[in-house]
Amino acid sequence: MPELPEVETTRRGLSPVVIGKVVRSVIVRVPKLRQTIPAALPDVLVGQRILDVKRRAKYLLFCCTDGTLLLHLGMTGYLWMVFNSAPPGRHDHIELIFDDGSILRFNDSRRFGTLLWIEDDPLEHSLLAHLGPEPLDGALNGAYLARLAQGRKLCVKAFIMDQSVVAGVGNIYASEALFRARILPQTPAGQLHLTQWQALRDAIKTVLAEAIAAGATTLHAFRKTEKPLGYFPMTFKVYGRAGEPCPNCGRPLLVEKIGQRSSYYCCRCQR
DNA sequence: AATCGCGCCTGACGGC
DNA sequence: TGCCGTCAGGCGCGAT
Numbered sequence: 437m438p439e440l441p442e443v444e445t446t447r448r449g450l451s452p453v454v455i456g457k458v459v460r461s462v463i464v465r466v467p468k469l470r471q472t473i474p475a476a477l478p479d480v481l482v483g484q485r486i487l488d489v490k491r492r493a494k495y496l497l498f499c500c501t502d503g504t505l506l507l508h509l510g511m512t513g514y515l516w517m518v519f520n521s522a523p524p525g526r527h528d529h530i531e532l533i534f535d536d537g538s539i540l541r542f543n544d545s546r547r548f549g550t551l552l553w554i555e556d557d558p559l560e561h562s563l564l565a566h567l568g569p570e571p572l573d574g575a576l577n578g579a580y581l582a583r584l585a586q587g588r589k590l591c592v593k594a595f596i597m598d599q600s601v602v603a604g605v606g607n608i609y610a611s612e613a614l615f616r617a618r619i620l621p622q623t624p625a626g627q628l629h630l631t632q633w634q635a636l637r638d639a640i641k642t643v644l645a646e647a648i649a650a651g652a653t654t655l656h657a658f659r660k661t662e663k664p665l666g667y668f669p670m671t672f673k674v675y676g677r678a679g680e681p682c683p684n685c686g687r688p689l690l691v692e693k694i695g696q697r698s699s700y701y702c703c704r705c706q707r
Numbered sequence: 708a709a710t711c712g713c714g715c716c717t718g719a720c721g722g723c
Numbered sequence: 724t725g726c727c728g729t730c731a732g733g734c735g736c737g738a739t
Binding site: 468470510511512527544545546547548587588589590594695696 | 709710711712713715716717718
Binding site: 438470509550599697 | 732734735
């Protein structure tokens with residue numbers, strides 16, 4: 437599920453229900469995620485108070501008393517809060533039980549997720565240190581993208597999905613942003629002009645911000661409800677719409693694999 | 708140095 | 724009904 441907007445929506449939904457709580461116990465049912473969860477993790481977590489929940493790219497950072505619990509939702513991961521002792525479901529691999537009895541559960545059917553404890557500055561950790569600028573922070577601009585893309589032959593779509601270039605853009609929002617910026621996803625990154633990079637930067641910001649806004653409107657519904665966090669209804673202009681008419685010109689939208697990922701676009705509106 | 712393709716997993720879906 | 728192939732919103736790794 438998660439690209440930046442879904443992770444951010446999860447963070448916003450989670451913050452009011454976990455900040456300030458102390459971990460009373462931890463259950464690890466299935467330790468074998470992308471990296472196997474160390475057997476010592478529960479002991480490390482018990483007694484930790486959650487001071488804040490932050491996000492970097494698609495990672496969630498639970499800032500605790502003595503360190504940071506880093507979580508990546510992978511492809512299918514989600515979190516949900518349990519307030520009444522609802523039984524765990526299939527693929528509820530890990531849970532944190534808090535001092536007030538509430539439970540945070542991590543469900544991940546494909547187990548591409550990552551969960552690890554970091555004692556030092558998490559931003560210096562190898563998983564986070566290489567990440568590019570946050571697209572909504574203002575650090576991202578057209579000149580930066582143009583400079584990084586210089587001489588690169590990689591398709592622009594794969595380029596903006598590179599987390600060391602921009603943090604948080606995944607397969608859906610890459611297609612959506614390129615459509616909005618009217619750029620063909622197959623274009624080698626090094627061939628784009630500065631004005632196109634500026635348009636693409638604007639488009640990335642717009643599609644992500646709109647998705648976060650859509651997520652925010654559903655957030656009140658998550659409070660005190662036992663549902664997966666971070667899911668919200670979202671309609672896309674091109675993603676998943678091969679064969680349907682382009683919302684601009686009416687031509688059938690196309691789909692093509694670029695770097696092993698399905699990419700949706702309009703061959704008339706995007707150049 | 709940059710790029711490609713694979714593997715990690717399970718589940719849903721369509722064709723036969 | 725079952726079996727099989729394909730596809731799925733991610734990412735790091737090794738080979739080229």
